[in-house]
Amino acid sequence: xxxxxxxxxxxxxxxxxxxxxxxxxxxxxxxxxxxxxxxxxxxxxxxxxxxxxxxxxxxxxxxxxxxxxxxxxxxxxxxxxxxxxxxxxxxxxxxxxxxxxxxxxxxxxxxxxxxxxxxxxxxxxxxxxxxxxxxxxxxxxxxxxxxxxxxxxxxxxxxxxxxxxxxxxxxxxxxxxxxxxxxxxxxxxxxxxxxxxxxxxxxxxxxxxxxxxxxxxxxxxxxxxxxxxxxxxxxxxxxxxxxxxxxxxxxxxxxxxxxxxxxxxxxxxxxxxxxxxxxxxxxxxxxxxxxxxxxxxxxxxxxxxxxxxxxxxxxxxxxxxxxxxxxxxxxxxxxxxxxxxxxxxxxxxxxxxxxxxxxxxxxxxxxxxxxxxxxxxxxxxxxxxxxxxxxxxxxxxxxxxx
Numbered sequence: 001x002x003x004x005x006x007x008x009x010x011x012x013x014x015x016x017x018x019x020x021x022x023x024x025x026x027x028x029x030x031x032x033x034x035x036x037x038x039x040x041x042x043x044x045x046x047x048x049x050x051x052x053x054x055x056x057x058x059x060x061x062x063x064x065x066x067x068x069x070x071x072x073x074x075x076x077x078x079x080x081x082x083x084x085x086x087x088x089x090x091x092x093x094x095x096x097x098x099x100x101x102x103x104x105x106x107x108x109x110x111x112x113x114x115x116x117x118x119x120x121x122x123x124x125x126x127x128x129x130x131x132x133x134x135x136x137x138x139x140x141x142x143x144x145x146x147x148x149x150x151x152x153x154x155x156x157x158x159x160x161x162x163x164x165x166x167x168x169x170x171x172x173x174x175x176x177x178x179x180x181x182x183x184x185x186x187x188x189x190x191x192x193x194x195x196x197x198x199x200x201x202x203x204x205x206x207x208x209x210x211x212x213x214x215x216x217x218x219x220x221x222x223x224x225x226x227x228x229x230x231x232x233x234x235x236x237x238x239x240x241x242x243x244x245x246x247x248x249x250x251x252x253x254x255x256x257x258x259x260x261x262x263x264x265x266x267x268x269x270x271x272x273x274x275x276x277x278x279x280x281x282x283x284x285x286x287x288x289x290x291x292x293x294x295x296x297x298x299x300x301x302x303x304x305x306x307x308x309x310x311x312x313x314x315x316x317x318x319x320x321x322x323x324x325x326x327x328x329x330x331x332x333x334x335x336x337x338x339x340x341x342x343x344x345x346x347x348x349x350x351x352x353x354x355x356x357x358x359x360x361x362x363x364x365x366x367x368x369x370x371x372x373x374x375x376x377x378x379x380x381x382x383x384x385x386x387x388x389x390x391x392x393x394x395x396x397x398x399x400x401x402x
Contacts, residue, residue: 109141114197114200117201170208221382235370250354259289260298260344321339330349
């Protein structure tokens with residue numbers, strides 16, 4: 001059976017789950033893949049460049065923006081090593097990227113997956129767990145790189161007193177986050193919370209570092225990507241016309257009733273004829289369809305008079321029945337329809353035709369979408385400009401000279 005290409009299915013492909021098969025591997029890693037991928041601020045990945053001596057030595061250069069409390073930074077040259085030589089734990093102070101000299105640690109990327117990784121660690125081999133962590137880092141690293149670039153730019157462009165004010169604000173907001181985390185973990189003290197976080201291979205310091213970087217990235221984007229957005233009516237109409245069939249088409253619907261006489265329940269098609277004949281005679285003499293269905297139908301809605309709620313065109317497997325439902329006048333009963341497994345008689349109770357959602361009903365939704373796209377483009381431009389002068393090195397880069 002073909003492996004589904006989930007975030008961890010590369011382990012299947014590599015043969016690391018030998019003996020258990022792809023299905024067994026995916027069962028083991030369900031708890032990991034249930035966590036949504038982290039989306040970067042914008043989709044385009046940053047360029048990868050090798051740090052030169054001029055980059056490192058230039059006074060006030062890009063590396064001068066690095067402000068990090070970590071005391072261990074893997075040299076740039078050390079990141080291009082063979083991935084197979086990485087520490088099996090892939091936690092703690094292991095550097096997975098350098099952004100203008102500022103390290104991004106494996107734990108920065110993986111802390112949000114702590115509970116899932118802890119659970120997976122009880123079922124996977126050390127090699128499988130290492131590959132799982134590596135796959136998560138590969139998937140999410142770009143978003144951490146983008147946030148680090150934005151946070152660095154903020155530090156470099158605002159006055160020291162503004163940095164201090166922002167730090168105080170982050171402290172205040174994160175204090176509220178600590179209280180939420182305590183409640184979520186079912187503990188009363190910060191020490192108890194630290195112990196719970198340690199079980200997930202993270203800490204309050206790591207959480208706060210990520211939280212601060214995110215807030216600073218948002219602050220910088222907000223200040224640099226302000227755009228005056230004016231979406232005119234013609235732009236809204238152009239979008240509506242371009243996406244009319246894809247987004248705003250509503251297939252017709254029908255409410256209906258059914259009398260179904262199953263071949264299996266009557267010993268074959270021949271055994272159905274007496275029941276079918278009786279039902280037709282009762283309908284012809286004016287008996288209520290609901291009552292006749294209750295007496296003779298084998299369908300799943302027989303007890304409710306064979307009633308079906310709104311059914312969309314294209315949703316029925318029996319196309320002959322569907323054709324009758326969308327051609328019969330409302331209130332009229334069909335002739336009997338002979339299917340592969342049953343005879344059916346149907347009645348149309350109500351129907352709405354195919355239609356497009358009117359422009360007036362969706363113009364505000366379209367305006368919101370176009371405004372959001374404009375903001376996304378402005379944000380992408382900000383990050384693209386930062387990336388043009390950034391030095392970014394990751395463990396996934398090809399070694400120099402290859």
